[in-house]
Amino acid sequence: MKKLLLLVALSIPATAAAQSNAAAAPSRLSYTYGELRYVDVDTNGGDGIQLAGSLELVENWILVGSFTSYDFNNNVDASLLEIGGGYVWDYTDDFDLFTTLRLARGEVDTPVGDTDDTGFAFSAGTRGFLAPKFEVRGSINHIDVFDSDTYLQIAGDYYFTEQVSAGISLDVAGDNDTFTLGARWYFR
Numbered sequence: 001m002k003k004l005l006l007l008v009a010l011s012i013p014a015t016a017a018a019q020s021n022a023a024a025a026p027s028r029l030s031y032t033y034g035e036l037r038y039v040d041v042d043t044n045g046g047d048g049i050q051l052a053g054s055l056e057l058v059e060n061w062i063l064v065g066s067f068t069s070y071d072f073n074n075n076v077d078a079s080l081l082e083i084g085g086g087y088v089w090d091y092t093d094d095f096d097l098f099t100t101l102r103l104a105r106g107e108v109d110t111p112v113g114d115t116d117d118t119g120f121a122f123s124a125g126t127r128g129f130l131a132p133k134f135e136v137r138g139s140i141n142h143i144d145v146f147d148s149d150t151y152l153q154i155a156g157d158y159y160f161t162e163q164v165s166a167g168i169s170l171d172v173a174g175d176n177d178t179f180t181l182g183a184r185w186y187f188r
Contacts, residue, residue, distance in 0.1 A: 029096055029127060029135070030186045031056040031088060037182025045073040050180065060088045064100050077109045080145070082121055095128030106145040119144040125153070133159040149175050162188060
C-alpha cells in the first residue's frame with residue numbers, strides 16, 4: 001500500500017507538467033500570424049528567404065501576403081510579391097478548408113538584363129491539428145507569373161507555445177520543387 005501511495009505521490013507532478021504542456025497548445029487555428037522561412041529551390045542552386053503573413057478579418061475572411069527573395073547560381077536574383085485575400089470554412093473542430101486569390105508580381109535580375117511580370121495566384125486547401133501541438137497543411141496552388149505552374153504543398157508545424165510554431169513545407173511542382181524551413185508567430 002505504501003508503494004502505491006508513493007507511486008501516486010510521485011506521479012502528481014508529472015501529471016501536472018503534462019497538463020501544463022497540453023495547455024500551451026492552441027485551442028483553434030489562427031489566421032493572424034507572421035512567418036519567416038528559409039527557402040531551398042531544387043533548380044540552379046536557388047535559395048532565399050520568405051516573409052509572409054495573414055490577418056483574420058470578420059466572418060472568416062482573411063488578408064494574406066508574402067515576399068520571397070531568391071538567389072540562384074550565375075548571379076541571378078529573383079523576387080516574388082503576393083498580396084490578396086481569402087475565405088476560411090470551419091470544416092470540423094480540428095480542420096479548416098481555405099481558399100485564397102492573390103495578385104502576384106515577380107522580378108528576375110540577370111547579368112544580361114532584368115524582367116518582371118504581374119499575374120495572379122490561387123490556392124485551395126486544408127489545415128488542421130493531427131495532435132494537440134502538431135498542425136498539418138495541404139493545398140493545391142496555381143501561379144501565373146512568367147509561366148503558369150500548378151503545384152501541391154504539404155507542410156507541418158509543431159507548436160512550442162500558443163504563439164510560436166515551427167516546421168517544414170514541400171512544394172512539388174511541374175517546373176521545380178521547393179523545400180522551406182521556418183517559424184510562425186501568432187498574434188492571438
